[in-house]
Amino acid sequence: MLRNDGNEGMSTIPGFSQIQFEGFCRFINEGLREEFHKFPKIEDTDQEIEFNLFVERYQLVEPLIKERDAVYESITYSSELYVPAGLIWKTGRDMQEQTVFIGNIPLMNSLGTSIVNGIYRIVINQILQSPGIYYRSELDHNGISVYTSTIISDWGGRSELEIDRKARIWARVSRKQKISILVLSSAMGLNLREILDNVCYPEIFLSFLNDKEKKKIGSKENAILEFYQQFACVGGDPVFSESLCKELQKKFFQQRCELGRIGRRNINRRLNLDIPQNNTFLLPRDVLAAVDHLIGMKFGMGTLDDMNHLKNKRIRSIADLLQDQFGLALVRLENAVRGTICGAIRHKLIPTPQNLVTSTSLTTTYESFFGLHPLSQVLDRTNPLTQIVHGRKLSYLGPGGLTGRTASFRIRDIHPSHYGRICPIDTSEGINVGLIGSLAIHVRIGRWGSIESPFYEISERSKEAQMVYLSPNRDEYYMVAAGNSLALNRGIQEEQVVPARYRQEFLTIAWEQIHFRSIFPFQYFSIGASLIPFIEHNDANRALMSSNMQRQAVPLSRSERCIVGTGLERQTALDSGVSAIAEHEGKIIYTDTHKIILSSNGYAPTTISIPLVIYQRSNKNTCMHQKPQVLRDKCIKKGQILADGAATFGGELALGKNVLVAYMPWEGYNFEDAVLVSERLVYEDIFTSFHIRKYEIQTHVTSQGPEKITKEIPHLEAHLLRNLDRNGVVMLGSWVETGDILIGKLTPQTANESSYAPEDRLLRAILGIQVSTAKETSLKLPIGGRGRVIDVRWIQKKGGSNYNPEMIRVYISQKREIKVGDKVAGRHGNKGIISKILPRQDMPYLQDGTPVDMVFNPLGVPSRMNVGQIFECSLGLAGDLLKRHYRIAPFDERYEQEASRKLVFSELYEASKQTKNPWVFEPEYPGKSRIFDGRTGHPFEQPVLIGKSYILKLIHQVDDKIHGRSSGHYALVTQQPLRGRAKQGGQRVGEMEVWALEGFGVAHILQEMLTYKSDHIRARQEVLGATITGGRVPNPEDAPESFRLLVRELRSLALELNHFLVSEKNFQITRKEA
CATH class of the missing domain: 2.40.50.150 (RNA polymerase II, Rpb2 subunit, wall domain)
Known part of the structure; x- marks a missing residue:
């Protein structure tokens, strides 16, 4: 029996769009002010006029247009930004102040998305290497370990320190050029005595200090010249000057060595330094400390860094991206204002703040960002699950990140630090596998860009379990139990040994040594994977397919919630924003298909009209529609559901339908994942x-x-x-x-x-x-x-x-309606194409006469190892007979062995008793039943697994893909039919297709494919007339157009190619002109 001490063990799943909301709020509240403070005072060339922005008093104006109107009119849902600006004449001490319009900033709506030019767009999170210093070891061609340290700047630039076999230390500022660490330190302002006094191993520095090195570091000027010559790859003997020093300072020390606040924090922590956080550039002290650690690595002291550990990664959220774009827009505005001031003075005009500032810089910057940036994507609105999952994606791709062709397998692979933070299941398929991930459902983004996951702290001093968010660099020092709040509750002491994670290893540890425990069974998965019942019985590859295919499910005309679920369906539907929710309590005074009118019961009674979404198009051409679920004169509470949206029912996510399925072969029509369906699904609009x-x-x-x-x-x-x-x-x-x-x-x-x-x-x-x-x-x-x-x-x-x-x-x-060629799928990666629609009377039927709705191939289960569909199928049948709905948490085998099987069999046995149908549960073959052939009425030879499965209709439909061509356009150069359904194109007969036709000996069909139906101009013109008049189809004797094109291209290379025809009667050779 579970003992519940108050609210112990209780946790609330955070809002699924909360990460997007928090990021945008951080940009509005902090990012704008930070970038505004960087805006400098602008003066003209004579320093007579000074332009200032009073950034503390900036204002964002509420937009006048509604979101729905912005979509229909193809405009941007944005807020106007106003800032007071002052123009000061230094000669007369006069100042003119005006409020200027800076530009428009696109706002975020309640879905966590932005509307730009009438299109819903979302900015996904990017995961990057965190700025700082990292130590690694590689083997050279002689098999000797070479230790290097890599310094990564805030914008992604890299500089390396390496120690060679002779214990010489080099700084590599580019892939080809490297300089001595003494030269780099001297160029940064240190002399030899200061260098030797601030390192732990001065004898190593002195060991490679020869006369040539002494000359290079004899003075700061010599060191700067040597460094500049190597860094800029300049030949000859450059001469020291102030401009050269400024150029080096700007190009290297200010650009390549800018660490940012995160980089400064990481370097301080890694090198045990105490440099202030506001000092965001690389200092000589950093370089010398890094060299000391590098020498220690050479002598076996210290630990190497795992570059793929999440503690060495950071999340670049929408706040960082919008702030970077805002800073870029202010730089453009600064240049425009400076140019306008100089032009006005040159033409002896009197400028005003409003004349100097233009809104073009900010508006165009954000329009180009949302329209062109790889991390700004069009929101996928196929169904409610799709649009809420899209905002929780993580991408290694994009500016400053990786590419799909250069990313190694090590980066794509699952890392132990992903536990509870990044879903190990949900990723894209194809070239971007492992590079596009999804956040786990409980995580949050920390202040420093780290992914934090919640755990319950187990403490003997405190009786109440305290929930703590741990960053990746903290939880590896603790032993974290991999159980949930039920099995590991302190009231249950039977489990003395539990599985746990410690220092990237998964161990079995005594309960007394545990520091933290998990809070929820779904803590490790994304939203899509958390909606799969019995996911622990599925192969991970099939779970991946299922989480992706649920996002492709089409909202049906009549939604139905699943019999077997996981419990997250309600929150997914609520957070998606497709349902109408009551924001006030009150009484319904009117309702129809277009609006609901509510009378609130507050201090000042008011009437609130809530418009409903009626037949609205999504960007995937699916139908978004809201149906009222409240009656007139009924009282409602705040937060109650007023209307269900697309693919929701009763406030729960409802992507598919519960249909009666059987796993058996049927005349070969379910061969290779094909699906046989009943015409009931068509006539009763089940999958319409x-x-x-x-x-x-x-x-x-x-x-x-x-x-x-x-x-x-x-x-x-x-x-x-x-x-x-x-x-x-x-x-x-x-x-x-x-x-x-x-x-x-x-x-x-x-x-x-x-x-x-x-x-x-x-x-x-x-x-x-x-x-x-x-x-x-x-x-x-x-x-x-x-x-x-x-x-x-x-x-x-x-x-x-x-x-x-x-x-x-x-x-x-x-x-x-559903038809042959449509794609359907379950929630376990069991997908297939409709191969035949049978009359109801021909479908196999149960012992009570109920015909089956779908017939799946049983061979699709053992090899794919997605056994979860069998549990769902049988439990769904029991739930349908008992009128129950089940919400099953994953990994229920942690409570007892064979827990899933026991639950399913017990529910089937109870359904058999209550309905007095012994065929529902037969002990000889539990879960199976003898069914009958609808065509003959005879029972099948073997018992068949039957049940109720939740089946989805996917967006890959035959109406969008079926295509045929009789005549159409031809390419101008090759004279061959165009390619693609949109252009009424033909189907290519390539090299392998020609081989296949040759293998069957169909010479005339092959000739038609390559001449009449393709690029033989004269033959295809004559064949039409011959077909109409009933005459003989002419034989194409000369070469087709593509061969003639090849001949002409060879002639352009001075190669002559001719072809000849040999007569079958007298073997006369006739030359043909190409």
């Missing part, structure tokens, strides 16, 4: 989803006049224009098919006689009929775009110039 596509067109002002939106379009058939209103725009509610006109548009063109078609010129010459001088450029519905028009929006950009055209957007909704 809505998809919304956006089509847009712009009207420009051309040199011949403005383009015109109209219904009066000549030369078009009437049925193509049937859905247009009198303005030439498609009507709401219209059903449109492929090729229909959505927006009728005419573009004026020059009335040039040669531009008319021959029949137009004939009409003008004979009848004098004036032919239209406008070209038809209407918006047509492309292939595969049939559906119902649900919205039409006219967007007029401000100004109305050629660069701000009028835009019309048409939104079309498609209803997609």
Whole structure:
């Protein structure tokens, strides 16, 4: 029995978007002020005028536009930044102060994202090598260890100190150039006596001090010249000057040696120094201390650094990225103000602060950052899980980071310090595997950019368990038990020996030696992996696929929560922001599909109208829709759910459907992961989803006049224009098919006689009929775009110039039932393609007559080792019969052996007793049952595993991928069909395909593929006429166009290539011209 002492063992999972919110708040509250304080006083060349920003009084104005309007009008949801500025005339001691507009700063919304140009964008976290000093050892070509120390600056620049076989110490400032440590120390301002007095091993320095070295360090000027000659790779004998000294100071000591606050802290800690934190540059004292540690490494003292340990990494969050961009914008503003002041003085104009400051610097800097930076990505809004997981990604890629082709396996691999901080399961597949990770659900980002994870401290002095956040450099000194709050509660003393982690090793330790323990079974996983029930019974590769495929699930028209879950479904749905939540308590006085009106019961009773999201398109073309869940005249509390969003039900995440599945072969239709489904899923809209596509067109002002939106379009058939209103725009509610006109548009063109078609010129010459001088450029519905028009929006950009055209957007909704070719998947990496849809009467049925909904291949389980789907399947059947829902924490085998199996069998046995169906649990083959063939009525030979599984419909759908080509465009050079579905292209027949056709001896099919259907111009023109008239299809005798292209390219290399035809009758040789 678990003993609960008050709130002991209780913890709250932090908000899943909290990391993004905290980062943006830190930028607004601290980052802006830090960068503003760096803004200097600006003076003109004569030092008569001085420009200042009074940064303590900056103001951010609340935006006037709403988020939803910013999306529809394609503008940025931002706040205007105002700062008081002063202009001081030093000659007259006069000052003019005005409030100037600096620019717009994009704001973060309640989802942790930003809206830039109408697009939801999110800034993901980057993980970088932390600035500081690191010691490592490598073997040279003789097998001898070479010790080096690497100093990493704040921006990622690297300098190295190394000690060679002769105990000489070198500083390597670039890959090729290295100098003596004595020269570097002298160039930094130390003489020989100061160097020897401040090191622990002066005899090593004296051992390689020869006459040549003494000359180099005889004076600071000589040392600077030697260092400059090596650093800048300058030949000859440079002459010492102040400019040379300033250049060296700027390029090396201020750029390469800037450590930043984090680097200063790390170097102080590593080298046992006490240099103040505000001194962020590399000092001679740092270099000498680093050399002492390096010599100690040579003699076996000290420990080497693990570069992949998380204590040597730092997180570059949205706060750091936005602050860097703000500092860059202020530098640009400074240059612009300085240039404007000098120009005004030169032209004898009187400047004012508002005339000097322009908002272009800040606005364009942030627009280019959100639009071009690799860490600023378009928010994936396929379903609620996708958008909340996107903000918790970690990337090793990006500026200052790694690349997918140069990252080693050691960096991609799981490290013991990732425990409880970075999910070992959730990563991308492909070239970026291990480089794109996901944060564990409990972590937070510390002040110094470290990933901190919570643990409960076990103390004999305190009776209450205290939760402590540990950074990676702290927890390796403690013994951390890998149990959760139930099995390791102090009330349970049976477990005297527990698994624990200590100094990157996983050990089994006595309970009395434990310092900390985990707080939650899901502490080590990301959100996606935490939603997989029985994840401990799955292979890690399949769990990885499952966590990725859950983000590809399409919201269904009627959501259904899972029978078997993990307990995180509710918080995931709440933190995603797709549901409408009551912000005040009160009473519902009105509700419909568009809004909910609430009467609050505060000190001042008010009426609050809550608008609902109705058929809103996501950037993955899925449908975001909210359904009211409250009734009129009902009282609600603060935080209660008012309306469910897409893929949520009752406030819980609901990505799929609970369907009856059987694991058995069926006539080969589930071979190789194919799935056989019942037509019930189609007729009852079980897996039906809505998809919304956006089509847009712009009207420009051309040199011949403005383009015109109209219904009066000549030369078009009437049925193509049937859905247009009198303005030439498609009507709401219209059903449109492929090729229909959505927006009728005419573009004026020059009335040039040669531009008319021959029949137009004939009409003008004979009848004098004036032919239209406008070209038809209407918006047509492309292939595969049939559906119902649900919205039409006219967007007029401000100004109305050629660069701000009028835009019309048409939104079309498609209803997609499940069909052959669609991809479905479970939550255990068991994915497949629909191969056949069977009538209900032909599907296998249970002993109570219930037909099965899906048939999976049983061979997909043993080799993939994702046994968790078997537990979920059987427990789901019991839950369906008992009308129960289960929330199972992972790793329940820590309580007793075979805990999962015992739970499933006990629930099946209880379901069998309550429903009086003995086939639900048969002791001879528990979990299996004898089922019958729907076609014959005979039972199958072997008992079959049946149950209720939670199946997802993924966004990889056949409607988006099916493609065929009969005729289309050809490439201009090769005359071969284009490539791709969007261009109505063909399918390439490559070298291996030709081999396959040759192997089957289908010579005529092969000839058609390479000539008629490809690039034989004359043959493909004649074959159409021959097909229509019923004549004989001509034989392509000359070479195709691609061969002729090859001949021409060889001729450009002065190589002549000819080909000949040999007659079958008289073997006459005929030369053909290419």
